[in-house]
Amino acid sequence: MDRQNDFEIDCSWKKITNDIKDIFDFKEVLGSGSFSEVYLVRERKTGNFYALKCVKKKQLHHSNLENEIKVLKRIKHDNVVGLEDFYETRTHYYLVMELVSGGExxxxxxxxxxxxxxxxxxxxxxxxxxxxxxxxxxxxxxxxxxxxxxxxxxxxxxxxxxxxxxxxxxxxxxxxxxxxxxxxxxxxxxxxxxxxxxxxxxxxxxxxxxxxxxxxxxxxxxxxxxxxxxxxxxxxxxxxxxxxxxxxxxxxxxxxxxxxxxxxxxxxxxxxxxxxxxxxxxxxxxxxxxxxxxxxxNFAKSKWKRVINATVVVSHMRRLQLAHADPPAPAPLIQVLDISSPGPPPxxxxxxxxxxxxxxxxxxxxxxxxxxxxxxxxxxxxxxxxxxxxxxxxxxxxxx
The missing domain is CATH 1.10.510.10 (Transferase(Phosphotransferase) domain 1)
Known part of the structure; x- marks a missing residue:
């Protein structure tokens, strides 16, 4: 038996699909880690943008994914990043997350x-x-x-x-x-x-x-x-x-x-x-x-790492707006800081x-x-x- 089948998530409202790309158009990689990847995607049917989190089933035993899904499904609040949908293929689980683009x-x-x-x-x-x-x-x-x-x-x-x-x-x-x-x-x-x-x-x-x-x-x-x-x-x-x-x-x-x-x-x-x-x-x-x-x-020493991913999203959204001849929305100011200052001396x-x-x-x-x-x-x-x-x-x- 394939090991990935040992870690199925019991979720009655998940949607089954053979190919997630039939549903979403993948635009950019927003981030990747040891157990998952996140993409900026556009839903083909509606044109809406989301952050799609992709988790391999064979790595599911390393995750708290089931707990996270149960929590997100249970809540709906204007100030909480929402789980919009949940898909399953033979090899992956996909969390369709609300796209939050305003920065930290x-x-x-x-x-x-x-x-x-x-x-x-x-x-x-x-x-x-x-x-x-x-x-x-x-x-x-x-x-x-x-x-x-x-x-x-x-x-x-x-x-x-x-x-x-x-x-x-x-x-x-x-x-x-x-x-x-x-x-x-x-x-x-x-x-x-x-x-x-x-x-x-x-x-x-x-x-x-x-x-x-x-x-x-x-x-x-x-x-x-x-x-x-x-x-x-x-x-x-x-x-x-x-x-x-x-x-x-x-x-x-x-x-x-x-x-x-x-x-x-x-x-x-x-x-x-x-x-x-x-x-x-x-x-x-x-x-x-x-x-x-x-x-x-105290907190900006890794800000340069964030600038790269922010630029990817902003530039891609801007290209899409230009392609549809709509006036571009104002992009968030991405400021590169001088992080050489050591802070107050001891x-x-x-x-x-x-x-x-x-x-x-x-x-x-x-x-x-x-x-x-x-x-x-x-x-x-x-x-x-x-x-x-x-x-x-x-x-x-x-x-x-």
């Missing part, structure tokens, strides 16, 4: 001339609304981080989309125990290998909020043991001068999200009711220069560390970051917690 959250901030607390608050509000929806449906994302927050389109008013559900979990009983996530964003109870709940997502949102307002992570250490020790103690600070102009309301919001005790940590509902999210306490001063300076030092840092770089820098391409290899930089689900061990071989096929 950090890239958009780096390209802006003006960026304020209010902008950050609006982003976090959208994330909270989506995660609240997930939690109401007994789904925990477990890998929330800036790389998984994408803009739907290049439009200035584009909405935020949550992506990459390779590590998500349908936790109908509310408690989980598998250690997984990304160093720097994972909650103390996960690192402590204790049973945990949906509160881990709220911790991650707190980390993201901290970064959006400062440009650097709340927890940083070159030594992994010390890094995890700081996280488990919730040991962070609002360093001067980077936080001097940030509102007390924002800091209060972060404190509630980065609460060490998950039972005292804000839920998504409580977070949505906080004045920094629902009220008018977020400052409107332009903080783009201070935030972008730190982001460039003698400028206090004991809590304002980092010169991070070991968990974002390294994924625009458009398909929700489909990249989930093993990169994640924590093992079956091994002692360390950032250098892949998160179970199975999670890799859930992303590129």
């Amino acid at each position: 959250l950090f890239d958009r901030i780096l390209d802006r001339g003006v960026y304020t607390e209010k902008d950050a608050s609006r982003v976090i509000k959208q994330v909270l609304e989506a995660v609240s929806y997930l939690h109401q449906n007994s789904i925990v994302h477990r890998d929330l981080k800036p790389e998984n927050l994408l803009y739907y389109s290049p439009d200035e008013s584009a909405k935020i989309m949550i992506s990459d559900f390779g590590l998500s979990k349908m936790a109908d009983h509310g408690v989980m125990s598998t250690a997984c996530g990304t160093p720097g964003y994972v909650a103390p109870e996960v690192l402590g290998q204790k049973p945990y709940s949906k509160a881990v997502d709220c911790w991650s949102i707190g980390v993201i909020t901290y970064i959006l307002l400062s440009g650097y992570p709340p927890f940083y250490e070159e030594n992994e043991t010390r890094l995890f020790s700081k996280i488990m103690k919730a040991e962070y600070a609002f360093h001067s001068p980077y936080w001097d102009e940030i509102s007390e309301s924002a800091k209060d919001f972060i404190r509630h999200m980065l609460e060490k005790n998950p039972n005292k940590r804000f839920t998504t509902e409580q977070a949505l009711s906080h004045p920094w999210i629902s009220g008018d306490t977020a400052h409107n001063d332009n903080i783009v220069h201070s935030v972008c300076e730190q982001m460039q030092k 003698d400028e840092l206090d004991t809590n560390g304002n980092p010169s770089c991070t070991s968990f820098a974002c390294v994924v391409p625009v458009v398909t970051s929700f489909l990249r290899s989930s093993s990169r930089g994640r924590i093992s689900s079956s091994s002692p917690v360390t950032p250098t061990i892949p998160c179970s071989a199975g999670s890799s096929a859930s992303s590129i």
Whole structure:
């Protein structure tokens, strides 16, 4: 018997086809990994564009694909990258994903001339609304981080989309125990290998909020043991001068999200009711220069890798528009940064560390970051917690 048949996905709504190219016109390769490939495709019948994730059946035993499909099929939200369809051939499974072309959250901030607390608050509000929806449906994302927050389109008013559900979990009983996530964003109870709940997502949102307002992570250490020790103690600070102009309301919001005790940590509902999210306490001063300076030092070291894939999509869409004589839509600004700056010298840092770089820098391409290899930089689900061990071989096929 062919080994590929040992790993069939039981999915009643999947569609069977002999040749996927009868349904989709393949345009460009958006990305590839050990267990899957992603293509920009155009549906022949409708002309609609999608990101098509292709997974070989013979490699399915390495993936969390079935879990990812079950989760994506269960949810439908304006701020979640959607699974549009699912096909099967003799050798492959194909996930037809909503095409998200606006780029990553950090890239958009780096390209802006003006960026304020209010902008950050609006982003976090959208994330909270989506995660609240997930939690109401007994789904925990477990890998929330800036790389998984994408803009739907290049439009200035584009909405935020949550992506990459390779590590998500349908936790109908509310408690989980598998250690997984990304160093720097994972909650103390996960690192402590204790049973945990949906509160881990709220911790991650707190980390993201901290970064959006400062440009650097709340927890940083070159030594992994010390890094995890700081996280488990919730040991962070609002360093001067980077936080001097940030509102007390924002800091209060972060404190509630980065609460060490998950039972005292804000839920998504409580977070949505906080004045920094629902009220008018977020400052409107332009903080783009201070935030972008730190982001460039801490998170832009692999930005050049993303530029290539972004250019592929933008140029191809532009060619198609020209071919149909339609006026071209404005393309997202793809800015190549000077990444040679080492960041603040060590003698400028206090004991809590304002980092010169991070070991968990974002390294994924625009458009398909929700489909990249989930093993990169994640924590093992079956091994002692360390950032250098892949998160179970199975999670890799859930992303590129």
